[in-house]
Amino acid sequence: MKKSDIDAIVDKIDKENSIFKNKAALDVLRTPKRVIGRNKEVESLIRFFVSYKQGTIPPFVSVYGRSGSGKSTLVRFVCESLDDIALCFVNLRSAKTLFECANLILSELGAEALPSAKGLGAVVLAIKDAIASYLQDAKKHVIILALDEFDMIFYDKRNKPSDFMYKLVVLCEQLKKEKNYQLCIVGISNNVVSEYDLDERVRSRIGNSEVYFPAYGYEEILEILRMCSKEAFNEMDDVILQHCAKLSSQDHGDARRAIDLLRVGAEIAGAKNQALSTKHVDQAYAKLQNDRISEIMSRTTSQFKYVCRAIVYLSYIMGLEMAHTSKIYDEYKLIAPKESQLTYRRISEILNDIENTGIVTSQVHSRGRHGYGKQYKLEFSPNFIGPAINSVWWDNLVKMKKQMEESKQYDKEKKLSQSI
Structure with a gap:
């Protein structure tokens, strides 16, 4: 060439x-010049943030709702419109561990990442110093630490997400006491943070400061x-x-x-x-x-994929249009390695995550005296989802279905010939 x-x-x-006249106007990461249809949510965020004037800014605010509902964009828009407040916006999507989450925060604050040998506690202390320097340079006393894709911290099973959240919230108290700086952590995710497995010391500190973004x-x-x-x-x-x-x-x-x-x-x-x-x-x-x-x-966890495989199998092989949570869980246990299998409750949470991506929809159904449960339905053809999960697994599934159909056709023809 x-x-x-x-x-x-x-x-x-x-x-x-x-x-195009200006293609950049269609950049979904760009902060908009004005907000459409989110007045209630904007006011809720502002009420939380400007409470620093009374010295009572909440240490943690949970911003949740479906993907594409404006959560990240609106948090940026509000913070960038408040002159007295500094913003540090961190996307945790690429993080696989709590340590990586902490280092991403350090990086966005303009500090150097620490080696894993230092331990999580050392990184959190470094975050505190970095926030102090960040505010000093900005000549401000209030900072919003917005953590997008916040639910990524709960996928680290080697460490304790609840402990990490506790350390972050304690930072708010330490910065106020030692430096007279006010810190509010905003967790942006598809699910409200209070739904995750948090111990009482964390729950009592974060309170119930939440903003829900409907579709x-x-x-x-x-x-x-x-x-x-x-x-x-x-x-x-x-x-x-x-x-x-x-x-x-x-x-x-x-x-x-x-x-x-x-x-x-x-x-x-x-x-x-x-x-x-x-x-x-x-x-x-x-x-x-x-x-x-x-x-x-491409960016989800192996457990997420195991649950998706279970749903695809029930739809593609078993021919189920809707599958109960219990049915999905039973199939999941046949797919996932025994040493890493999750509880029924955790699979229910993952099903909620899958629904928030739009891959499935759910409907509540009555189970009589056993109360109510959920059924899930694929929103896309298994032919789209299967190869994206695992191409080798999907090819084997297609072969299995073909063999089943040939076997059914053979049985049908055999019965027909016997009846003649």
Whole structure:
């Protein structure tokens, strides 16, 4: 390949992107200029944060809701709009252990990571010093430590997440007492933190400061798309935005996915040198569904995958449209290694996590005198989910189903021949 070939590729991509006026306006990580449909949640966050004026800022605030409901974006928006407050925003997605979580916090605070030999206690002390330096440089006395994907800390089974949370909350007390600095930790996750296994010393300290973000509705997503498209495109047919909003509101009200849908649809149209239409949006929707499942499976835990495998097996092999929690748990125990199998309660929590990703939906059903339970249903075809979990396992599952169908057909033909 020559330089002229490179230049030709660049020209081609530039032509494809000419459909955009400002593609950066569709960056889902960008803090918005204004907030749509989240006035109640914004006010709740502000009430918690500005209580520092009375010296009573909560040590921990749990921000929870489905993916794409605006949690991370709104926390950033509020904190960046409050002049007296410093923000340190940390995404814990890549962390596999509590020590890695602590080092990610240190890194975002501008401090050097510590080797694991130092121990978790040493890293937490380093975080305290780093926060003090951070506030001193910012010339402020209040800091919000926002921990996105906060539930990652509960996946570390070698250490004790409850102890780590206790150490973080104690930091709030120490900084106030020693430096007169006020620290509020914001845990951003799909589930309320109080649902996790925490000991009483942690529960008593974090209280019940919570902000729930419901899924966006159709009208809210449409308004968000209209706001973004005005900056991103020279002109836009509102029918296309309505189609994006309709698909996204049906797909658990994920505003982030709606913006991605519009962007990818435009990229597909640009690559074909065509005007953007609902046809391109549909093609983008199919592409994003596959990408979404692959992304979820690539960054999740082995236990999450075992539970997904159980659900796929029950759907694909057993032909169950809906599966009870108990049925899924029984199948999980046949799949997961015995030495690492989790309790029924923990599997129920993982099922909630899976539902929050949109892979499954649930419905509550009556079990008579045994109370109420949940049934789960796949939202995607097993043909999408299976290969993303484990391609070798999925290939074997396909072979198994084929053999079962051939065996049934043979039995059916045998019975027919005997009856003649």
